[in-house]
Amino acid sequence: MAMKKTLTIAGSDTSGGAGIAADLKTFQEHDVYGMTALTCIVTMDPEGWHHRVQPIDTDLVERQLETALSVGVDAVKSGMLATTDIIELAAKKLDEAKMDRYVLDPVMVCKGEDEVLQPENTEAMREFLLPRALVTTPNLFEAGQLAQTGPITSLEEMKEAAGKIHEYGAKNVVIKGGRNFGNETAIDLFYDGKEFTILEAEKIDTTYNHGAGCTFAAAITANLALGKTAKDAVNDAKAFVTAAIKHGWKLNEYVGPVMHGAFHKFK
Ligand SMILES: Nc1ncnc2c1ncn2[C@@H]1O[C@H](COP(=O)(O)OP(=O)(O)O)[C@@H](O)[C@H]1O
Numbered sequence: 001m002a003m004k005k006t007l008t009i010a011g012s013d014t015s016g017g018a019g020i021a022a023d024l025k026t027f028q029e030h031d032v033y034g035m036t037a038l039t040c041i042v043t044m045d046p047e048g049w050h051h052r053v054q055p056i057d058t059d060l061v062e063r064q065l066e067t068a069l070s071v072g073v074d075a076v077k078s079g080m081l082a083t084t085d086i087i088e089l090a091a092k093k094l095d096e097a098k099m100d101r102y103v104l105d106p107v108m109v110c111k112g113e114d115e116v117l118q119p120e121n122t123e124a125m126r127e128f129l130l131p132r133a134l135v136t137t138p139n140l141f142e143a144g145q146l147a148q149t150g151p152i153t154s155l156e157e158m159k160e161a162a163g164k165i166h167e168y169g170a171k172n173v174v175i176k177g178g179r180n181f182g183n184e185t186a187i188d189l190f191y192d193g194k195e196f197t198i199l200e201a202e203k204i205d206t207t208y209n210h211g212a213g214c215t216f217a218a219a220i221t222a223n224l225a226l227g228k229t230a231k232d233a234v235n236d237a238k239a240f241v242t243a244a245i246k247h248g249w250k251l252n253e254y255v256g257p258v259m260h261g262a263f264h265k266f267k
Pocket residue numbers: 111138139176177178179186187188201202203204205206209211212213214216238241242245
C-alpha cells in the first residue's frame with residue numbers, strides 16, 4: 001500500500017517526549033510514513049535535568065535532507081534547528097524540492113528552561129523560513145520574538161503578532177496560547193491572512209505536557225500530507241494534542257511527556 005510521506009527536520013530529545021521522537025510517533029498515529037533529518041541531539045543532566053544541545057555538522061544534515069527529499073515527500077516539518085547554517089540549508093532544500101506543504105514550528109526554548117537557544121536563530125527563521133511556511137506554530141513567547149512585538153498578554157496582542165508573522169510570509173499562523181492564556185480553555189489563534197479563528201479545547205490541569213508543541217506541529221504536518229486544508233489540518237491536530245496532554249504522564253521527577261498515541265487509544 002502506498003503511503004503518504006513526511007519528513008521532520010528536528011532535534012533528538014533523548015528523553016523521548018519531544019523532537020523527532022514525538023514527530024515519528026505522531027506520524028505513525030496518522031498512518032503516514034516518517035523520515036528524519038536530525039539537526040542536534042539534546043541530552044539532560046541526570047541531576048537537575050538541565051538541557052544541553054549538541055548540533056550535528058551541517059554537511060551531515062545536508063546529506064540527510066538529500067536522502068529524504070530524493071524519495072519525494074508530501075509534507076515537511078521543522079522543529080529545533082540548532083544553527084543559522086542549518087536554517088539557511090533547510091530553506092535552500094525546501095526550495096529545491098518545491099515544497100509547498102511546510103510546517104515551521106519555531107522552537108526557541110525547551111519547556112522548563114528559560115534560556116533562548118541562540119537569539120540569532122530567530123532572525124534567520126524570520127528571514128529564511130517564515131516566507132516558505134504554509135503553517136507556522138509559535139507559542140506566545142515565540143510569537144512575540146518572531147513578530148518583534150514583545151510579550152503577548154491579550155487576544156488583541158495575539159492578533160497583532162499573527163498579522164506581523166503573516167506579513168513576514170507565513171501563509172497560515174497558529175499562535176498557541178496553551179495553558180498560559182485564558183481561563184477555562186486552552187486557546188490558540190489561527191490566522192490565514194483574512195480571518196482570525198479561535199481554537200478552543202478544555203484546559204488540562206497538568207505539567208506533564210513535554211512534547212505538546214512538537215506533537216501538535218507533527219499532527220498538522222501529517223494532516224497536510226493526507227491532503228487536508230491548512231485549517232482542517234490545524235483543527236484536527238488540536239483534538240489530537242489535547243488527548244495526548246490529557247494522558248500526559250510522569251517520566252521522572254523532572255519531566256512528564258504527553259502520550260502521543262492517546263487520541264486513538266482512548267477514543
Ligand atoms: N494544559 C493544557 N491543556 C490543554 N491544552 C494545552 C495545554 N498546554 C498546551 N496545550 C495545547 O497544546 C498545544 C501545544 O502548545 P504548547 O504546549 O503551548 O506548545 P509549546 O510546546 O510549543 O510551548 C496547543 O494547542 C496548546 O493550546
